[in-house]
Amino acid sequence: MALDLTERVCDVLSQWAAQAVGRIDGVRLIEPGSLHVTLCFLGIRPAAQTREIASACETVAGARVGELALAEPAWLPGRRPRVLGVGVVDDGGRLADVREQLAVHLGRWYDREARPFFPHVTVARVRPRARIKPVALTPPPPLRFPAEKVTLYRSDLGSGPARYVPLHHIRLATRT
Secondary structure (H helix, E strand, O other): OEEEOOHHHHHHHHHHHHHHHOOOOOEEEOOHHHOEEEOOOOOOOOHHHHHHHHHHHHHHOOOEOOEEEEEEEEEEOOOOOOEEEEEEEOOOOHHHHHHHHHHHHOOOOOOOOOOOOOOEEEEEEEOOOOOOOOOOOOOOOOOEEEOOEEEEEEEEOOOOOOEEEEEEEEEOEOOO
16 A cells, blocks of 8 residues: 655656666666555555455545655665665654554554654665665755545566556545
8 A cells, every 4th residue: 555646746756866866876766657655565465355455445535644745865774775765744643644544454464564654755776786875865855745545556576677556546635
């Protein structure tokens, strides 16, 4: 399950990432259409469970998250990074509430992570076997954006980067 981003946010983040790390050897930029905020990663699940999982996700339909904002970039994990993310500011904690509600209702399929929820957008990945030294980066342009929908995605893996196929959309309330 992921929070979808507006086209403008995806474009701004893609341009920022290309300028910030696009020339670093061993770093692969994420395509603009694949940018999102992961809320609950479900791993490999049989296709037969899709309808039941989608139904469980409907519990957040109409939830009020409000506006979010881009924050600082972060290499994750810090010592030997595998991704570059850009934090997402969730002032009222409403996105965290939606994520918690999803985690509860997806309990049969979702293995909670031990680390606390850190809302972020992964904008680049470090290629397998590449080792990079995390460099300090200027933040992306300040940008506020609405949280409009969450989507259940299927990740198609294979040669090349993962492709995210939307299976089910859930609209959030757009006014707070």
